[in-house]
Amino acid sequence: MSSPTSTPGGRKRGRNTNPPTPSSEDPTSPPSQRRRGQDSSTGDLMPMPTSPATDMLSPAAPQDTSLFSSPRPSVQPNEVDMSSPLMYGTPSSRVEGTPRSGVRGTPARQRPDLGSVRKAPQVDLHSDTDGAVASEPNAGQRLVIWGTDVNVGTCKEKFQRFLQRFTDPNSTEDENAGLDLNEPLYMQKLEEISVVGDPVLNVNCRHVQSFDAELYRQLICYPQEVIPTFDMAVNELFFERFPDSILEYQIQVRPYNALKTRNMRSLNPEDIDQLITISGMVIRTSQLIPEMQEGFFQCQVCAYSTRVEVDRGRIAEPAVCRNCNNTHSLALVHNRSVFSDKQMIKVQESPEDMPAGQTPHTTVVYAHNDLVDKVQPGDRVNITVVSAEYFLKLVLGTHPNSLSTVCVGIYRAVPMRVNPRQNNVKSVYKTHIDAIHFRKTDEKRLHGLDEEAEQKLFTEDRVQTLKELAAKPDVYERLSSALAPSIYEHEDIKKGILLQLFGGTRKDFSQTGRGNFRAEVNILLCGDPGTSKSQLLQYVYNLVPRGQYTSGKGSSAVGLTAYVMKDPETRQLVLQTGALVLSDNGICCIDEFDKMSDNTRSVLHEVMEQQTLSIAKAGIICQLNARTAVLAAANPVESQWNPKKTTIENIQLPHTLLSRFDLIFLMLDPQDEAYDRRLAHHLVSLYYQSEEQMEEEFLDMAVLKDYIAYARTYISPRLSEEASQALIEAYVDMRKIGSGRGMVSAYPRQLESLIRLAEAHAKVRFSEKVESIDVEEAKRLHREALKQSATDPRTGFVDISILTTGMSATARKRKEEVAQALKKLIQAKGKTPAMKYQQLLDDLRGQSETAITKELFDEALRALADEDYLTVTGKTVRLLA
C-alpha cells in the first residue's frame, strides 16, 4: 500500500511542525533544515519529545526557529538552495514576487481545521516536460509538496484564474442572491468581503470542478496542502484588488459541496485526509473547548520568552532556556498563550440513509473557531425551526444534503495513545472529522429549493420515469391502486388519501389579512370496526417521511401539541413538541379519533383550519406552525354503524370539528356476492403468493414515494380560467340542490375543499394548471364522500348541514313543528298554570299523526322554554306570564 493517503502513520511525519497558518509571512527559517530536524526527532509517538537538540540529522539548524510562530515581522526569505537536488519549501515560502503590501498588515489566523498544516517539503520531480510548469516564475523545475503531486505555484495560479474567471450564469443558489450572474462570481464575493468584512470565502467545489478538474482532484485528495494555497491565492488577489480594505484576519477559503459526498456508512480508510462532504443530524455538541495553539513560556531567571507551537495536542515545554542556559527555568504564561475555539459535535446518520435493521452510525466532528456553535443538537428551544425544517426536507425526498447539517471536512484517523508503560499499542484508530464548512439545510429553505438540490434529489433517470408515469392517462388510478395494495377495494377512499398525500397549493393571503390558506386536505374515515382503517393509517404513516401516528386513546392534548419541560442538564425551560407539530408538512394519522377526550380534541380546531398551534405555558408564549394534514379514523359509538342515524349521531363528534374535514368516508361492508368473491381471492392470494408475484402487480412503494415527493416539491398548480368557472358552477349547483328544499348543502368551506382537491388532482398529473377534469374529479370525490357521510337517513338526501350544524335540516324543521304543535295544545287547554309532564306528552301523542318520541317532546319543551313561554321543573310544566 504505497499511497500516502491511506497511511496515517506515514502522514504523521508532516504534522509535527510549525505555524499551522497559511500565512505568507514566516519564511524566516530555511525550511529545509527545519523539516529534516523534526522528521527524525519525532519518529515515534513519545508523549514529550525531549528536545529538538537530539536531532542529529540537521546539525546546522538553529534549534529555535521551528518554535517561532507566525505573526512576526517578516524577514527576507533566505535564499533557497536551488542547486540541491532535493529542494524543500513550504507553500508560504514560495510567494516571492507577488505584491503583498495588504497582506502584510492583516494578521493571519490559524486554521486548526486543517490540523497543524504540514509544511511538507517540495520535491523536485525533474519533470521539465510538463508544459504547465513553464508558466512558473522559477521555471525549469517542477516542485511538488512531498507526498503529493501538488505544485504550489501552479495550484495558486490556477485558483486565482478560477476566481477571476469563473461565472455561473445558471446559478440559483441563494448565496448568490443579488449577484450579477454574468460577472465572475467569486470576484463579486470578494467585493462583498471587502464591504462586509467577514473574511470567509465559501467556494463551491462544483464550480472548481467544472472550471478545472485537475485542480478539483488535488483539492479533494490533498486538502491540507491545497486549501492553504488557496488561502494564499485569495489573499494576494484580494489585497491586490482592495489594497485599502481592513480585515480582522486574512481571508480563509471554505470549500463546500465536494462531490465526494459520503454517506457516513461508506466512510472507509481511503477517505482519511481527504476532503469529503457528509451529511447527518447533529445529536450532541460539547461545550467550547479552548485549545492551546501556542504556548508562551518565560524564563524565570532572565525573563527571556519563547513560544512553542502545539504539536499533536501537546506543547513541548522547552527544558533549557536558550538565553541563560538554565535548565527547567521556563514557565508557561497562560494569558499570553494563544488559544483557539474548538467544539466537539456528534453527527448521526440520518434515518433514511440507513439500511433497514441496522443502527445509525455516529461520527465525531470538530468545529474550530467561528464554526463553533454554528450547529445545535436538535435545537431544543427552537425545535420547530431546526428540527421541523429538517424533517420537512425529507418530505421532499432523500437528498444527501437534506439533513440538518452538511459538513465538509477532512477525515482523520489518529492512533490511540501509546501506553507509556507498555510497548503494545491498541491497534485501533480514533477517527474524527475536522469541519471546514457547515451548511444547515434549513437555511436554504428560506428561498425554497435550489437547482442543485433538484439534481441531487432525483436523478435524471428517475425524473424521466416519473414524468413518463405522469404522462399516462390512467396515472391517477394507477397510483391509487398502488396505495396500500394489501387493503382491498375502497377505491374512492384510496383516491381521497392519494389527493391528501399530494395536497393543494399553498397560498399566502397574509397581505390581505387572511393569513395562510390551508393547503392540506383533512380526511376522516369512519366505519365498522375491522374494516382495516388502522391498516390504512399505518400504511400512510409508513409512506410519508414526516408522518406521525397517534392513537386517540393514548394521546393527551399535550402529547399532540407541545409541552414545556425543564431540561435536566441546563435547568432551562424548553419546549417539547408533540405529534401535530412534528408532522408539520406531513400527515398526522390519528387512530380512534372518537376515543379522544374533548379536551384533546379541542386543540385540533386551531390546527385543522389555521394550521398553527398557539401555546401559552410557563412563560413561553408562541405560535408554532402545524401545517399538517390530518387523517383520522373513528369507530361508531354503538360499535356497529347504524344506517338509520346520521354521521354525527353515529360517531358523536362535535360538528365544529367535523366540518373541518374535507372528506369524510364511511368504510362499510358492501355486502354483495361479487365483492365478497373478489375480496376472498385477494386475501387468499395475499397468503400464498410470493413476494415477487405481488410486486409485479403493483407499483413499487419507492416509486410512489418519489412521485409524491417530486410533485409536492415542484408542482404548484394554479387555477385556470376554465377551472374557476367550473368551480363556481359546482358551488352554485351545490347550494341550489339544498335551497330547493329549504336546506343549505354547501358552505364556503366546501368550496375551499373543492379547490384543494382539484389542485391536488392537478398535481397528480404533474400539471401546472388546474383544468376542468381536475374539478370534475374533485366534485365527484367530494360528492361521493358527502353521499356517504352527509346523507340524511330520514330523507335520503345529501344534507351538508348535518356536518356543519350537527342536525339535518329536516330534523330541525320537524323540531319546530312539534314545538308549535305543543304550543297550540297548551294554548288550547286554556288558563292552566301547571300541567303534568306525562299527561302533556300523551295528549300531544294523541293529537299528532306522526310518532312523537320522548326526545322530540323534550326538545320541543326546551324550545318553548327558550322562548320564555314555560319552564319545566321536574315532572311539572309551568306556564310563564
Add this chain to the structure above:
Amino acid sequence: MPSTQDWINDPLAVVEEMFAASQNNSNSGWETKAVEFFQDQLKERDTHTLVPSLNDVPLHYLKPNSLVKFRCLIQDMFDPEFYMGVYETVDPSTKTKVRMLRCGKYKDVTECGVDFNSRNTVTAERQTFYCVPIPGENPWVKEISSSCLTEARVVPSTSYAPSRQKRSYEEDDDMDTQPQKQREPHAGMKIPSEHHGNGDCKRQETEAPSSQTASASHLDLNFPLPGEKGPSCLVKVYEDWDRFKLNDTLEVYGILSVSPALSALADEKDASSSLLDPAESMETAEEQRVHSPPASLVPRLHMLHAKPLPHNNPLLPSAALEDNSAFLSSTLSEMASVREEILSYFTHVLLGDALAAEYLILHLISNVYSRRDVLPLGKFTLNLSGCPTVASYTERFYQIIQQLVPSSHYLAMSLQNMNQMRLVPKKDYVANRLVSGALQLARNTSLFLDETQLEQGQLDTTGVRNVTALGNLISWQKVDYDFNYHQMEFPCNINVLIASEGRSLLPSDCQIHLQPQVAPSHLEESLSSIHMHPQASSQLNKFRIYLSMARLLDYSISDEVTKSVEDDFVDMRKDDPQSISAEDLHRMLVVARLLSLSLGQTSLSRDSWLRAKHIEMLRRSRMEQHKCVNGNEP
C-alpha cells in the same frame, strides 16, 4: 494442513502463516483464504462441537487467542473502527533496521515497537457488534447445548483442575442469589441434564460464570431482560457486516481476545491524563465505559465465521432442514402422533379445555413468515381469557411453556411494572449506545403477558407508552426504538400470549375463553396436580422438537383449495353477512395454515380447511357466551 488442535487452540498462527505466505506475492487474497479455511474446517463433520462455547464455559477457563463460539443476539452496533491491518515493527532494543511486517487482523493489540511512520502501514476497517446471549433462553436449552459439548471443554481448559469443594461452595452461593423465578420449578425438570450429562462436575462448571458476572454487576451489561446472566461480548466483524441486522441471532466462531492491555488502557483513561490530547476528549467517561469495558468481563471476539441461527433449539440438527432429509422425514411422520400427545398434555394443563389446548398449539408454532407492506403475515397472538386467578395459575402455566420453547419471557403486567419497566430500547447519546428494553427479543421468542396481575390504578406517561408499544408489537410485529430525535422501526417476530381474566385490553388476533372442566372447588387441587405430572424428559424433548419443527416447515396453498376457500367465504357471507368479515377470513387462513403445519402437512388440504373452520366456529360460539364478561367490548 494444521491439525485440529492447532486451528482451534492457536488460530492466529494459521492466520499469520497465511499472511506471511502472501507477502511474497501480492494480490494473493490471503484474507479470503483464511476465512475459507476456517469455514471449511467447521463444515467438516462435528468439528464445530469441538470448539468450546462461550455460553457454557466460564471465561477464565478459556485460553486467550483460541477459537471459541458464542450463541448470541446482536444487541447494538457500534461505529466502525479503523485499525492497523498491516504494520511494521522495529526491534526497540537493537534500534537496528530489522523491519518486520505484521498483520493486525483479528487482534486488538499490536506487538512491540510499532513504527508509526512506516509507509507500509495499511489501515483497514472493521465493525463492532455488542452481543449478548439470546435473551430469555430457557435453562433446558443451555443445559442440553452444554452437554453436547462435554468433550470440547476438556481441550481448552488445560489450567483447569476442578476443585470440588470450592466449586460446590460457589454453586450454593449462586443458588441464593438466583431470583426465585429463575429457579427451575421442580425436580422433574432437571432430568435432562442427568440424562445427557456426565455427572456433577459438568453442572458446576456451567453455573460458575453466573456467579462471576453477578459480582461484577456494577457494570451494566445491557441485557434486554432483567435478571439475565451470562457473558456479553464485543464481536469484531471483518467481512461484509452489512448482512447482519440488529437482533439477529448468530453463532459466532471467532478468536477470543482478553488481553489485559485493553483494560489497562481503559483504566488509565479514567485517571485523567492530559486534557490536550485530541483523542482523549472525544469520548465521555460513560462512552469509554461502554465501548471499552474490561476484557475480563466483556471479552472481544474476532469473528472468523458466523452462522445465522434460524432457531436456537439444540435438539434440532443445526444444518438447514432441506439438507437433512432423513431427520425431516422421520419427524414429519411422527408429527401427527406427537400432536395427539401434546394436545392431551395441554388439555390437562388448561384444566381439561381441549379447544384452548388446540389453539395453544397453533399459537406456539406461529411465525411471521412474510410481510406485505405494513402487514405481517402469519402472526397469531392468542388471548387466553378466563384464567383462574387462584394458586398462581398463570405462573405455573408459564413454567410449562418455558419447558417447551427455547426462549421465552414472562412479563407480569402489573401497574408497577408497566409504569416503571423499560420495554422499548432507547438510544443513550451520552454513552452512545442503545439501552436495551424488554421488547428487544430474538425471533420466535414467546412473550407471556400476564394481565391477571393488572390492578386498578393510573398509568403514567411511561405506562401509556409501554402499553402502546405492546399494542404495536401485537398488531404490527414491530417495535419503534426511541432515538430521541426520531423513532426507528424495527420489525420483530415475537409470539405474544396474553393471559387475562376478561378480554385483554391489548389487541389480539384471537381470543379464547378458558372453560375449565374442573369444578371450582377442586380447582386448587387439580392445579397443583398439573405440575406433579411426571413428564419423562424424552417426552419433553419430543414436544420441544415438535414445536420447533412445525414452525420451520414450508407451506403452500394449491389453486384448487384456493377456489374452494373463496367459495366457502362467499357462501358464508351469503347466509349471514354479519357472521364473517374480512378480518375473520384473515384469521381463518392463518388458523388453517397453522393447523396444517401442526399436523405436519405442508400444503392446505380441504380437510384442514374444514377443520380450521370448525374450531373457529366452536371458538366463536364460546365467545358469544362470554360477550358480556366485561365492558371492554367496543
